[in-house]
Amino acid sequence: MSEAARGRRTLAALGVAVAALFAASLLTGPAGLTLGESLSALLAGEGEAAVLVMREIRLPRAILGLAVGATLGLSGAALQGYLRNPLAEPGLIGVSSGAALGAVLAIHAGLSAAFPLALPLMALAGAGLAVLAVLALAGGAPTAGGGALTLILAGVAVTSLCGALTSLALNLSPNPFAALEIVFWMLGSLADRSFLHVQLALPFMVVGWAMLATLGRGLDALTLGEDAAASLGVRLGRLRLLAVGGVAASVGAATAVAGAIGFVGLVAPHLLRPLVGARPSALLPASALGGAAVLLAADVAARLLAPGQDLKLGVLTAIVGAPFFLWLVARHRRGLA
Amino acid sequence: MLAAAPDAAGGEAAGAPGPGSGVAGADRPGSAAAPERVVSINLCTDQLAMLLAAPGQLVSVSRWATRPGASNMVAAAAELRANDGGAEEVWLMKPDLVLAGSFNDAATLALLRRLGLRVAVFEPARSLDDVPERLRRVGRLLGREAEAERTVAGFEAARASAAARAAGLRRLPAAYHYPNGYTSGAGTLAADVMAAARLENAAADLGLSGVAPLPLEALVMLEPFLIRTRSLADTRRGRAYETARHPALERLAALGGATVEERRQVCGTPFVTLAVEALLDARAPALAAAR
Amino acid sequence: MSLLAVQGLSATLGRRRVVDGATLRVGPGECVGLIGPNGAGKSSLMRAALGLIPAEGARTLGGEAAGRLSPVERARRAAWLPQEREIAWALSVEALVALGRGPWLRPGRGPGPADRAAVAAALARMDLTAFRARPATALSGGERARALIARALAQDAPLLVADEPTAGLDPAHQLSLMETFAGLAAEGRGVLASLHDLALAARWCTRLVLLDGGRVAAEGPPRAVLTPERLAAVYGIRARLDWDGEAPVVQPIATLRPVGESGPGSPTTDC
Numbered sequence: 001m002s003e004a005a006r007g008r009r010t011l012a013a014l015g016v017a018v019a020a021l022f023a024a025s026l027l028t029g030p031a032g033l034t035l036g037e038s039l040s041a042l043l044a045g046e047g048e049a050a051v052l053v054m055r056e057i058r059l060p061r062a063i064l065g066l067a068v069g070a071t072l073g074l075s076g077a078a079l080q081g082y083l084r085n086p087l088a089e090p091g092l093i094g095v096s097s098g099a100a101l102g103a104v105l106a107i108h109a110g111l112s113a114a115f116p117l118a119l120p121l122m123a124l125a126g127a128g129l130a131v132l133a134v135l136a137l138a139g140g141a142p143t144a145g146g147g148a149l150t151l152i153l154a155g156v157a158v159t160s161l162c163g164a165l166t167s168l169a170l171n172l173s174p175n176p177f178a179a180l181e182i183v184f185w186m187l188g189s190l191a192d193r194s195f196l197h198v199q200l201a202l203p204f205m206v207v208g209w210a211m212l213a214t215l216g217r218g219l220d221a222l223t224l225g226e227d228a229a230a231s232l233g234v235r236l237g238r239l240r241l242l243a244v245g246g247v248a249a250s251v252g253a254a255t256a257v258a259g260a261i262g263f264v265g266l267v268a269p270h271l272l273r274p275l276v277g278a279r280p281s282a283l284l285p286a287s288a289l290g291g292a293a294v295l296l297a298a299d300v301a302a303r304l305l306a307p308g309q310d311l312k313l314g315v316l317t318a319i320v321g322a323p324f325f326l327w328l329v330a331r332h333r334r335g336l337a
Numbered sequence: 338m339l340a341a342a343p344d345a346a347g348g349e350a351a352g353a354p355g356p357g358s359g360v361a362g363a364d365r366p367g368s369a370a371a372p373e374r375v376v377s378i379n380l381c382t383d384q385l386a387m388l389l390a391a392p393g394q395l396v397s398v399s400r401w402a403t404r405p406g407a408s409n410m411v412a413a414a415a416e417l418r419a420n421d422g423g424a425e426e427v428w429l430m431k432p433d434l435v436l437a438g439s440f441n442d443a444a445t446l447a448l449l450r451r452l453g454l455r456v457a458v459f460e461p462a463r464s465l466d467d468v469p470e471r472l473r474r475v476g477r478l479l480g481r482e483a484e485a486e487r488t489v490a491g492f493e494a495a496r497a498s499a500a501a502r503a504a505g506l507r508r509l510p511a512a513y514h515y516p517n518g519y520t521s522g523a524g525t526l527a528a529d530v531m532a533a534a535r536l537e538n539a540a541a542d543l544g545l546s547g548v549a550p551l552p553l554e555a556l557v558m559l560e561p562f563l564i565r566t567r568s569l570a571d572t573r574r575g576r577a578y579e580t581a582r583h584p585a586l587e588r589l590a591a592l593g594g595a596t597v598e599e600r601r602q603v604c605g606t607p608f609v610t611l612a613v614e615a616l617l618d619a620r621a622p623a624l625a626a627a628r
Numbered sequence: 629m630s631l632l633a634v635q636g637l638s639a640t641l642g643r644r645r646v647v648d649g650a651t652l653r654v655g656p657g658e659c660v661g662l663i664g665p666n667g668a669g670k671s672s673l674m675r676a677a678l679g680l681i682p683a684e685g686a687r688t689l690g691g692e693a694a695g696r697l698s699p700v701e702r703a704r705r706a707a708w709l710p711q712e713r714e715i716a717w718a719l720s721v722e723a724l725v726a727l728g729r730g731p732w733l734r735p736g737r738g739p740g741p742a743d744r745a746a747v748a749a750a751l752a753r754m755d756l757t758a759f760r761a762r763p764a765t766a767l768s769g770g771e772r773a774r775a776l777i778a779r780a781l782a783q784d785a786p787l788l789v790a791d792e793p794t795a796g797l798d799p800a801h802q803l804s805l806m807e808t809f810a811g812l813a814a815e816g817r818g819v820l821a822s823l824h825d826l827a828l829a830a831r832w833c834t835r836l837v838l839l840d841g842g843r844v845a846a847e848g849p850p851r852a853v854l855t856p857e858r859l860a861a862v863y864g865i866r867a868r869l870d871w872d873g874e875a876p877v878v879q880p881i882a883t884l885r886p887v888g889e890s891g892p893g894s895p896t897t898d899c
Contacts, residue, residue, distance in 0.1 A: 003720060004738075030426045049429060052452050057425045084716040116447040175548040176519065177440050192424040192445040221730050223716045224779070230680055231708035232783070233700035233731045278717040278763070308400070308421035310442075 003277045007286075010275045014289035018066065021296035025062040026054065028303045060195045065296045067198075068190070068258050071205050071250040073291020074284060076265030078212045081219035081280035082243040083148045086273075089266040090251045093151065093244060094130040094158035096262075099255035101162040102126020104169045104182050119185075120200050120256040126162075127252025134158045135244060147226055147236065151244070188259035188314030190299055201253040208250025209288075211242045216281030223280065261314045263321030264291050264298075270328070371480025372434035372455075378422040378445075379438030380407055381604035382459055385475045386436055387413045388607070389484050396430055407600050409608040424448040434478060462605020464529040468492055471605050488607060495610040496533070502617050503535045509593075509620070511536035511562035512551070514586065520551040527564075527602055530609060534616035536562055557585050563594035564616065566602075595619030629691040630655045631787040631818040632677060632706065637685035638842075639676040646672040647683065648842035654787060654820050659813040661833030661850075662822040665863055669842040670822040671711060674789050678708055690786060703731035707783040709790040713776055718763035721775050725750050728782035750782035753808060769796045777805065788812060790821040794828060806832040826867075830854055830876040838862060850876065860884055 027038055031053045041050035042059065075090040083092070091097065102122040103112075111118040137154035138147075166186075173179040218239040221229035230236055255261075268290040269283055276282035295313070298320070302311040375390060376397045377383045383398035387410050400421055401407050402414035420426050424445050427435060435449055435456045449456050457478055462468060469489040476485025511531055513521040521527035521538070522545030528538045539559040540551055556563075563586065596619075601612035632654040639647040646669045654660050662670050676683035679694050679702060687694040690705040697705070707728065715724065728750070729743040739747075751757045754774045759767065764775055773796055780788055788809075794802045802825070809819045810832055823829040829836055830850040838846040838853050840862045846853045851871055859867050864885045870877035 003723065030423065031429050049431065053425055053428060056452055057428070057448065112443055116443050119443070176517075181440070192442060192448045194444070194448045194451050196447070196451070197444075217730060217733070217735075220727055223714075223719060223724070224727060224776070225710060225712055225714035225716075227675070227680060227710045227712070228708060228714070230699070231678060231703060231706070231710075232727065233698075233703035235699055273717070277723060278719050279723055280717065308423070308426075310421075310423070 007276050007279075007282050010272070010286055011289065014272075014286060014293060017293045018289050018296065021293055021300065022062050022066055024300050025065055025296050026058050028300050029053065029058055030307060056194060057192070060193055060198045061190050061299070062296070063198055064190050064193050064201070064257060065299045066292045067202060067205050068254040068261070069264060069292035069295025070288040071208065071254040071291070072261065072264040072295065073268040074209060074212055074288035075247040075251050076291065077269040077280070077283045077287035078215055078219070078243055079247060079265075080269050081215070081222065081283065082239065083152060084222060085148070085152075086270060087266070088152075089262070090247055091159065091260075091262065091265070093155040093247060094134045094162060095127045095248050095251040096255050096260050097159040097162035097166070098130020098133075099123040099127040099252050100186055100260050101130070101166050101169075103185055103256070103259075104166050107178060107182050107185065108169045108173060117196065117200065120197065123256035124204065124252050127248060127255060130158050130162055131244060131248035131252070135241075147240065151240070184312065186260050186314070187312035188261035188317075189310055189312050190258055191310045193257060197257040201257045204253035205250045208246045208248070208253070211246030211249065213284065215239065215243055215246070216284055219280035219284075259312075259314060261295070261317055263317045263324075264294050267321055267324050268294055270324075372432075372478070374430065374432045375434045375436065375479060376420065376427050376430050376432040377402075377436040378420060378427065379436065379441055379459070381438055381461070381471075381606065382436035382457075382475070383414065384408065384410050384604060384606045384608070385471055386479070387417075388488055389472065389475050389481045390479055391481060391484075394479060394481075396432060397427075405600075407603065409600055409606065424452070428452055428454070436475070436478070462526050463524050464526060465496065465533060465609065466529075467526070467605045468607060468609060472607070492607040492610065495607070496613075499533055499610055499613045499617060502614075502621075503533065506535045506617075506620060508535050508537050509562045510539040510542075510559060511564055512539045512556055512559055513564045513566070514551070514556060515548070515566060518550055518553060519548050520545065520556070522546040522549045526605055526609065530597075530602055530612045530616065531564070533613045534620065536564075536616065536620075553583060553585060557589060560589070560592070562620075563589045563592075565590070565594070565596050566599045567596050630688070631690055632789075632820065633686075633688045634677050635686040637673070637676055637683055637687065639672055639681055639683040641672065641681070646842050647676050649685070650839070650842070650844050652677070652837055652844065652847075654818045656786070656816045656818055657813050658834050659809050659819045659821070659832060661829035661836045662820060662839065663824075663826065663829055663836055663853075664839035664845070668839040668862075670839055671791050672842070673839065674708075674791060674820065674822065678702070678706055678789060680708070700731050703783070703785070705785055706787040706789055707780040707785040709777060709780045709788070709793055711791040711795070713769075713772055713796075715764050715772065715776075718765045720761050721756055721764050721767070721778075722747060722751065722760040724764045724775055725756075725778045725782050728779040728784075731783065731785075746782050746784050750778040753781060754778040755804070770798055770801055773797055774801065774805075777808075781808075785817075787818045787820070790819070792822055792824065794823065794825060802828065826854060826878040826880075827876060830878050854878060 027035065033050055037047060037050055038054055040046045042054040045051050072090055079088040079090060079092060080086055102125050103119050106112045106119045106122040134154045137157060138150045170179050170182055173182065218234045221232045221234045226236060269287040272286045272290045273283055276286050298313055298316045302313060302316055305311060373394060374396045375386060375394055377386045378399050380399060380401040383402035386395050387398065395417060397418040397420045398414050400419045403411060403419050405411050408414060422441060422445060427449060433455065435454050437446055437456055437458050439458055439460045446456055446458065459471060462471060469492060472485050472489050476482045513527050520540040523538065523541035524546045525548065528541055531538050539561045545551065595616050597612050597615050602609050630653050635651050637647055637650045638645065650673055664670055672681065675681045677687060679687065689697060689702060694702065726739060726747045729739055729746060732743060733739060751760055754777055756774055756778055759771065764772065767775060777793060794805055797805060806828055809821065812819055813834065833850060835848065836850050836853040837844060838858065845862055846858055854869065856869065859865055864883055865880045866882050866884055868877065868879040868881055
């Protein structure tokens with residue numbers, strides 16, 4: 001089978017998986033609705049209580065699961081391609097830690113209690129400011145060979161600073177309950193999100209996706225290094241802005257509504273790379289679908305494993321992500337042996 | 338965004354209308370019928386509701402109400418459905434009133450309002466006077482004003498009797514110590530409990546307010562009557578759980594101190610007088626023996 | 629119409645002037661060898677000429693002022709083969725070579741029959757057809773080098789600029805690469821390649837440009853440039869030169885001054 005055909009097969013299989021998991025997400029919850037009841041409530045509007053459950057509670061949650069997962073997968077693939085480093089993940093350029101800092105400040109200052117959307121909005125603002133700081137630190141168009149490294153360094157610096165300030169806010173929190181609220185928010189969750197959250201986050205995510213989708217050819221050319229890519233007609237400065245901007249917008253919005261969810265943006269591209277012939281442009285859509293599948297699965301698992309309690313998504317993805325790395329190490333050693 | 342209904346007295350947050358909820362305010366003066374299905378998702382409102390609700394009026398309380406270390410009404414809670422505070426679960430119980438605390442998940446509260454439910458939110462109590470206020474508010478919400486007044490009267494009587502006990506005692510400097518070095522400064526329920534036992538809040542004198550960090554050194558220098566809290570959460574070990582066992586604290590406690598059960602004063606319920614009694618018992622063992 | 633022409637080209641790296649007023653021209657049918665000691669500025673000159681690093685001076689590519697060309701237009705006129713043989717991901721050799729078609733693909737469209745033909749031709753020319761499905765990172769050093777050259781060939785540009793393309797290749801592949809370059813020149817294209825192997829340069833290049841300290845020290849046919857005086861002055865070596873016979877011989881025999889000592893106008897660090 002040709003590479004292109006194999007790539008199409010992979011995308012189709014991923015699409016089917018995402019659709020199935022989206023349906024599973026819609027059907028999971030304490031309401032105990034049958035398949036028939038769920039469908040008729042969702043589509044035909046029958047069954048008063050069930051309709052609100054399906055349309056106002058489960059549907060926004062499923063949509064966010066898909067969108068946030070796709071965002072994490074897509075931006076992970078984009079950053080790994082741009083930085084030419086398979087260990088890059090969306091949080092590397094400071095977006096997640098900036099968003100977390102914004103959210104934490106909202107909780108700390110009591111704004112989140114006063115005005116429900118204060119938290120996501122401040123998280124978005126935090127993400128934006130963090131990215132601007134990274135871009136300012138890393139400088140404009142990359143000089144030969146130095147562009148990716150300075151971006152990574154700037155990202156690490158801003159992430160560390162935001163992390164330190166977040167810890168400071170925790171340290172100085174007015175009471176232990178606020179500290180707990182902050183910690184739990186940072187673990188990531190999609191529980192009880194409504195369409196308000198979807199309306200807030202989706203526009204930014206879509207803008208981010210649009211920016212990242214244009215990177216395909218440039219990332220392919222970057223396989224040969226920045227010099228060769230420039231000689232192939234790639235505008236490196238524009239590529240950098242689109243990559244960083246796209247990640248900032250989409251991951252910032254995702255973190256704003258769902259908290260900090262790690263590993264998805266790292267694991268999805270890693271797993272799918274061999275299936276798309278390692279071409280960065282082919283990895284972008286595959287990783288988006290893969291990330292959506294992983295996050296939807298995690299959200300369904302969170303509700304099945306601990307039905308009453310709010311099992312945090314970030315915890316689940318970390319529990320799966322860490323063994324994944326152990327497996328990677330084992331495979332690497334076997335490959336070397 | 339916060340609409341204070343005319344009958345909600347100072348400082349409390351009333352339930353605010355969310356988009357699409359169509360409800361003017363959870364605390365409506367002179368609302369027509371009493372709610373028939375009440376769900377509480379907060380430990381403090383759980384207990385207030387259990388005290389005042391008519392039989393069958395309260396449908397569900399939070400799981401916290403069933404925990405011995407946290408709740409004063411475990412037996413009563415066991416007879417009701419326990420909920421985990423999720424919007425879907427609450428919605429399915431078809432309540433006509435939801436009682437919540439300001440520390441419940443903001444997303445959950447917003448979603449409940451969006452679904453059209455009536456949600457009454459209660460801030461944590463900060464003084465003994467807050468207790469009758471809360472009792473009366475819950476009474477109004479549940480249409481059980483008479484029951485509320487009876488409970489308030491009982492509370493006031495207990496308070497008065499404790500005040501009588503405390504009358505002869507001299508004022509002592511005292512301070513709370515919680516795990517990880519926190520204390521209760523001015524403006525907290527615990528501070529008011531101290532005051533009722535004629536104990537001066539040394540932490541408040543230092544300028545601390547709310548639940549605030551107090552370094553061990555500073556605490557020791559105050560040489561206060563040391564009050565620590567105990568939760569029954571650690572019954573697995575077969576003995577009551579004691580907070581940090583620093584030698585300095587032990588020495589301090591030996592000079593004079595008390596242990597108060599957490600569940601008495603974590604919420605603004607009538608059970609808080611039991612905390613005052615515990616402090617008085619510790620201050621005057623002879624008095625306690627005579628009772 | 630020249631494929632590449634620079635006049636008074638100067639470039640600075642950090643605080644050092646790595647290219648100083650260089651003038652150079654490559655026309656169709658030419659295979660120009662860029663030679664000079666380490667640190668003479670060969671790489672910098674080529675990169676400055678292609679606009680990959682900022683430079684002053686006049687530059688034209690395919691007759692047009694380079695400053696007025698978009699990056700894609702520039703890519704269609706000149707293919708650049710860098711010295712660093714970076715391959716970040718385990719693409720198949722075919723996919724790697726196909727990267728050279730980038731400047732010709734329409735945005736949002738995949739490769740067409742012309743692109744596929746160019747890739748196949750490049751693979752064949754570099755003797756890689758058997759490897760087309762193999763991951764590029766699993767190749768040996770020499771095979772890798774050939775794959776990257778094939779990419780540049782697939783780019784199908786009139787001018788090929790290569791930085792030390794023969795490094796790491798075995799003698800057979802070195803010879804066949806130079807034959808390929810000669811073949812490209814014969815087709816009417818142009819090649820500008822920097823070389824350390826003076827014998828290869830002498831045999832296969834139509835013209836040599838000798839760089840020393842960022843300046844053009846000599847230019848002309850190999851026999852005119854590779855004189856004992858020049859070799860002594862610029863490289864600091866004494867060599868055996870033999871222009872008769874099947875192929876020119878340029879064999880370094882001894883150094884004339886301690887290696888690493890700065891001669892007039894030669895920087896001590898690699899460019």
